[in-house]
Amino acid sequence: MRRRGFLGAAAGAAGALALAGCEAPPQPIEGGFTGVDVARGHAMRDGALRSQAPASVRRTRVVIAGGGVAGLAAARALRLAGIDDFALLELEDTAGGNARGGSVGGIACPLGAHYLPTPGDDAHEVQDLLEELGLRRRVAGRWTYDERHLCHSPQERLFFRGEWQDGLLPVHDVGDGTLAQYRRFAQRIDALQHAAHFAIPTLRFAVTPELLALDAVPFAGWLDREGFDDAHLRWYLDYCCRDDYGAGIAQVSAWAGIHYFASRHGFHAPGDASGSVNDSNPDRDGVLTWPEGNGWLTKQLAAPLGERLHTGQVVTRIAEGRGGVEVDAWDAASKSLVRWQAERCIVALPVFIAARVVENPPPLLTSAAAHVRYAPWLVANVQLRGPLADRVGAAPSWDNVIYGTRGLGYVDARHQTLDPTPRGTVLSWYRPLGPSSYDTGDGRQLLLERPWTAWRDELLAELSVPHPDLPALATRIEITRYGHAMSIPRPGLLAQIGAHGDRVAAGRLSFAHADWSGYSIFEEAFTRGHIAGASLA
Template structure:
C-alpha cells in the first residue's frame, strides 16, 4: 500500500470509528494536569502587587519542582541541609515527568520511560540504587526486572499490519535497506570519532561537535545522500520523540546524538540489534518523581507562582503568589536554585545576568499534547506483531501510544489506559503554529484527531473508549536547534552571584538524565 492510499484509508476508518461513537454513550473528558492560567498570569504580570502580605525565611529556595528542582532538594538533604523550600507552580511536583490516575488506573502525564543509564550518568545510577532498582549481584550491576520494560517492547503499524520494531523493514526495497545500513555505519563512525554521552555536559566540545551543531540534521542527511522516504520517516519520528521537532529543525549533532548516545540505530541484520533496556512504570517517570517528592514533606509547596527573584545585599528574595490563599509571599534566603525553564527564569529574575538573557534568546520550545484514553476492554487488533508497550502508526502526526497495563504481571484482559503523544513543534508534517493550535483547539478536536489516528489499527476504539483526559504543555521541551550548543556552552553548573541555574534547558533538550544531573550539581554546590 502506498503512503497516499494508506492515509486515505486512515481517514475512512477514522470516519467509521467516529460514526460508531455516536451510537454509544458520549466519551467523557477534558483538559487536565496543567493550570495554564497560572503560567499566563505570571507572564502577564497580573500576580505582582506593591508589597508581599507576609515574609518567610529559609536557607535555600528552590524555584521549580520539576526533575531538576527535586534532584537539587535530594542533593541538599544528602549534604545535611534541611532548611530549604521547593516552590512549584502546579498542584503536584514532577514537571514533564508527572503521573496521574484515570478511572483508578495509573498513567503518565508526560515522560514515560528512562533508559538504563550509562556510567556518565552516575548521579542517576545512584538514584536508581537508592530506590532499589539496581543492585550488585556477583560483582555486577543487575536491574530489577519487574521495572524493566516487558516484552514485546515496540511495534509499528505499517502497510496494513503490525511489525516488530519501529523501523519499516517488511516490504521495503533493496535501496531502503542499503540506506539503513549506510546510516548505521555513519553513526558508528561518528561515535568513534566524536564522543557522545548522556549527560552531554560530560562530553568535551570539539571542532567536530561544532560542525555538527552548525547545520540541521536534514542538511547533514542530504549531504550524506540519505534521502530514502522510509529512513527519513523513522528519523523524523525519532527527533520528534526526543526533541519535539523534526529533522529540518534540530541540529545534526542532536540527530546523531539520539542514536550515538541513547537509543542506538540497528539496521536489519545487525548482530547487536537488541534495543537498550528501558525502565518504565504505569505512571511513567511519575514513579520516580513521586519518590523524589515524598521525603520533602512541607518543604515542598505546590500552587506557588514565582513572580520575582532578586539578589539583595545579604542574600536573595523570592516573591511567590500562593494560589490557595491568593496572597503574595516573600521568601528571604541565602541563595536560590533557579530550577525553572529558561524563558520563565528570564522573566522573573530581576536584572537577569547576561548568560540568562543569551540563553533565553537562543532557546526555542516545542509544545506537546498528552492524551490518556480509558478503555473498558482490550481493543480488537490487526494481524501481525503482538500488542506491545510502545505502539506506533506509520505516517501519522502522533507518536503512537503506550499501554498502562503492559507492565502488569496479571495477564487477565481488562480495562486499561492508553497514553497517546502528539508533539506540536515544527516538523515536516506542517508549518502551523503548534502553540496557538494547542491553546485554541477545543478538547473535542483533539479527541477526534486521536480517534481518527488510532482507529486505523483499532477500528473499535471509539466503542471501547469511555474517557479521554488531555494534558497540554505549551513549552514542553527545548528544541536543540543549530548553533544552540555553541550558544549555551557546556558548563555543568551555571551560576551568577547567589543564583544557581538548574534545568534541562541548559543542555538544550529535555530528558530526565540532563535535568536530574544539573539539579544534583546545583544542590551540591558549596554553601
C-alpha cells in the same frame, strides 16, 4: 494555525475516521483538559501578580524555584549534604514537571515522560539515584536492574502497510535499497561514535570543532549531504527527533539527530551482527518504566520533602541583594503574595521563565533565553472499557506506533502488570506540536484555542486505523497540554548554551534545568539539579 487550516485539519480528522470504518460511539465520550493550570502560568507572564505587596515574609536558607525533575534533584542533593533548611516552590498542585503521573478511572498513567533508559556511566548521578531506590544493584560483579521495573516484552511495534511488525524501524517488504541505506546509516553512526564523544548528560563531553560543525546545520541537510534519501529511513529519523525533541529533522541540528543514537545504543540495521534495532536487548537499550511513567520517579523524589515542598506557588520575582536573595511567590490557595528571604536560590525554571522573573538577569541567562525555542506537546489518556481487537502481526506491546501519522502512537498503561487477563486499560497518546513536516503552524496557539473535542477526534481518527473498535470502547479522554514542553536543539544551540560546564551560576543564583543542555530528558535535568544542590554544601 489559521482558521482555514484548523477547519482543514478537523475535516481531515473526520475523513480519516470515516475511512477507518468507524461508527459513532454508542455513548458520548467524557473528558476535558487536565493536569496543567494554564491560567497560573499566564498570570505570571502577564505581570498581573507582580504588583501585589507581600502579605507575609518567610525565611529559609535555600529557595528552590521550580519543582520539576531538576528542582527535585536539587532538593535531594541538599538533603544528602545535610541541608534541611530549604523550601521548594512549584507552580502546579503536584511536583514533577513534565514527568508527572496521574490516573484515569483508577488506572495509573503518565501525564508526560513515560520511561527512563538505563543510564550509562556518564550519568553516574542518575545511577546513584536508581541504586538508592533499589532499582539497580551489583550482582556477581556486574550491575543488574530490577526486572519488575524494566519494560516487559514485547517492548515496541509499528503498524506498517496494514499489519503490526516488531520494532519501530520499517522493515516489512521495504526493498533492498532501503535496507542498504539502513546499513550505511548504521556504519556512519558507528564511525561518528568513534570520532567524537557523545555523552548523556551533555556536560560530560567537550564541545569540539567536529561537534560544532554538526551543530551548525539541520539534520535534514546533513542527511541530504550524506545521500540518505530513503523515505522509510527519513520517516524513522523524523519520528525519533519528534519523540525526543518535539520537532522534526528539518528543525533540529545534525548534532541532535546523531546524538539521539550515538549517545546511547547506536543504530543497528536489520541483519547486523550486533543485533537489529528492533531487538529488545536489555543490555543495550533497557528501559525502566511504570504505569504512571516517570511520575513514579518524581513521587519518590518528592516524598521525603514533607512541608518543605510548597505547591500552587507562582514565582513572580527573584532578586539578588548584598545580604541574600528575595523570592516572591503568589500562593494559589491563600491568593496572596509570600516573600521568601534566603541566602541562596536555585533557579530550576525553564530559561524563558527565569529570564522574566530574575531581576537584572545575568548575561548567561539572557543569552540562553534569546536562543532557546520550545516545542508544544499534548498527552491524551484514553480509558477503554474493554480490550481492543488486534490486527495481524506483532503482539500488543508497551509502545505502539502508527507509520506516517502526526502522533507518536500510544503506550499501554497496563503493559507492566503481571495480570494477563484481558480487560480495560488506559492508552497514553503522544502528540508533539513543534515545527515539522506534519505541523508548520503555531502549535502553542492551537493548544490554547482548540477545544478538547477536536483533539479527541484527531486521536480517534489516528488510532482507529489499526483499531476500528476503539471509539466504541473509549469512555473518557483526559488531555494534558504543555505549551513549552521541551527545548528544541536547533542548529547553533549547542554552540550558544551547550558549552556550560558542570555548574551554571551567577552570584547567589544557581541555574538548573534541562534547558541548559539544549534538550529535555530526565538525565539532563536530574544531573544539573543535583550538581546545583551539591554545590551549596
